[in-house]
Amino acid sequence: MSLFDEDRIDCHCHIFDPARFPYRDDTPYRPEGQELGTAAQLIRVMDAYGVRHALLVGPTSGYRTDNRCLVDALQTYPARFRGIAVVDNDIGRSELTALRNAGVVGVAFNPAMEGVELVLNAGELFASLADLEMFAQVQVVGDQMATLEPWLARQPVNVLIDHAGRPDSADGIDQKGFQAVLRIAETGRATVKLSGWQKYAHEAYPYEDVWPYAHALLRAFGPEHCIWGSDWPFLRAPERMDHGPLLALFEKIVPDAQVRRQIQWETPRRLFGF
Template sequence: MQALFTAPPIPKTQPKIDCHVHVFDPLRFPYADDTFYRPTGHEIATTEQLGALMDAHGVQHALIVGPNSGYGFDNRCLLDALQRGKGRFKGAAVVPNHTGREELQALQASGVVGVTLNVALLGTDYYRDAAPLLAHLRELGMWACVQVQFDELLTVKPMLLDSGVQIVVDHCARPNPAAGVDQPGFAALLDLAQTGRVSVKLSSLVKSSAQAFPHRDAWPYVQALIAAFGPQQLMWGSDWPFLRAPARIDYGPLLDLFGQLVPDTGARQAILWDTPKRLFGFV
C-alpha cells in the first residue's frame, strides 16, 4: 500500500506547542443552560486528559481556547485548567463585547493572553460594537483571537485594523474549499501579512476541506499562508477534542500531516515552537 505521506513524521522529541485545544469538564463545571452545543462522549476533554494527550505526543505547552459550546461566557473551566497547569497552558477567553479593562486584567493575571471573537458562529453583526473591547486588548497587550469563515473577514477587517490590536486568525480563516486562494476573504487574510501584527493558526483543515483526511484540497491554503506570512507569524493547532467532527480525527496523524505540509525542519521548529513561544509568552 502506498504511504499516505512522503515526509518523515514529526519526532516526539521535537518541541511543540499546540495553539488550539479546548477543555470540557461538565461534572465539575456544568454546561450553561442556554449553551450553543453540549459536548458529550468522546468530546469530553478534561485537563487531565489534555495533559495525558500532550505527554503521549511530546507536546510541552498548549493554548486553551474558551469554547462557545458548553460554556459560553463562563470561563471557570478554562481558568481552572490554567491554574492547575502551572504554566503549561495559556488561555483565550470568551467574553461579552462590553467587558471592561479591569475584568480583562484579572483574566490576564490568570494566564489568559487573548479573547476569542467567533465571527464564524455568531456572525459579523454581533461584533459591530466590539471596538472598545479591542481597544482594551490593545492597551493590555492581549490578543484578538478571530475565527471567521468564507468572506467574513472582509466585514471585520477594517475594525480590526483600526483597533491596532494584535490578531491571531484561527483555522486558516476557514476559506471556502471550492473557491481557491483568490477568493476575497482569503485574499484579505494574505493581505494582512504586511501589517506585521497578524498571525495565523495552521489548524483544523477539516473546516476548509470538502475531502476526507488528509484534506488535500486545503493544502493550497496552507502553502499560500506559509508564502505570505512566513514561519515567524504562523503556529500549529490540533483543535482537539474535535467537536462535531464529520469523521474520526486522530492527533498523531494531524502531526504527521503538518510534517508533510512543512517538510523544512527550520520552518517546523518555528511554527511548532519558536513563534508561539515568543508571541504568547510561554517559558
C-alpha cells in the same frame, strides 16, 4: 529523531469538563461522549506526543462566557497552559485584567457562529486588549474577512486568525475572503493558525485540497507569524481524528524541520510567553 521528539506548542485546544463545571443552560451545543476532554486528559495526550505547552481556547459551545473551567486549568497547570477566553463585549477592565493575571492572553471572537457585528461592535474591547497587550482571536468563515479586514487593520491590537480563515476549499485561493486574510498579514500585527483543516476541506484526511491554502498563508505571513493547533478534542468532527495523524499531516505540509520548529515552537513561545 522521531517526529514526536520535536518541541511543539499546540495553539488550539478546548477543555470540556461538565462533571466539574456544568454547561450553561443556554448553550447552543452540549459536547458529550468522545467530545469531552478534561485538562488532565489533555496533559496525557500532550505528554504522549511531545507537546510541551498548549493554548486553551474557551469554546462557544458549552461554556461561552463562563470561563471557570478554563481558568481552573490555567491555575492547575500554569507552566503548561495559556488561555484565550470568551467574554461579553462590555466586560469591565478589572475583570479583563483578572483574566490576564490568571494566564489568559487574549479574547476569542466567533463571527463564524455569531456574525460580523460581534467584532464591529467591539471597538472599546479591542482598545482594552491592546492596552493590556492581549490578543484578539477571530474565527471567520467564507467571505466574512472581506468585511472585517479593513476594520481590523485599523485596530492597534495583535490579531490571531483562527483556523486559516476557514475559506471554502472549493472556491480557490482567489476567493475574496481568503485574499482579505492574506492582506491582513501586511499589518505585521496578525498571526494565523494553521489548523482546523477538517472544517473547510471537502476531501477526507489528509485534506489535500486545503494544502494550497496553507502554503499561501506561509508565503504571506511567514513562519514568524504562523502557529499550529490540533483543535483537540475535535468537536463536531466529520470523521474520527487523533493527534498523531494530525502531526504527521503537518510534517507533510511543512517538510522543512526548521520551518516546523519556528511555527510549532519559536513563534508561539514568543507570542504567548511560555
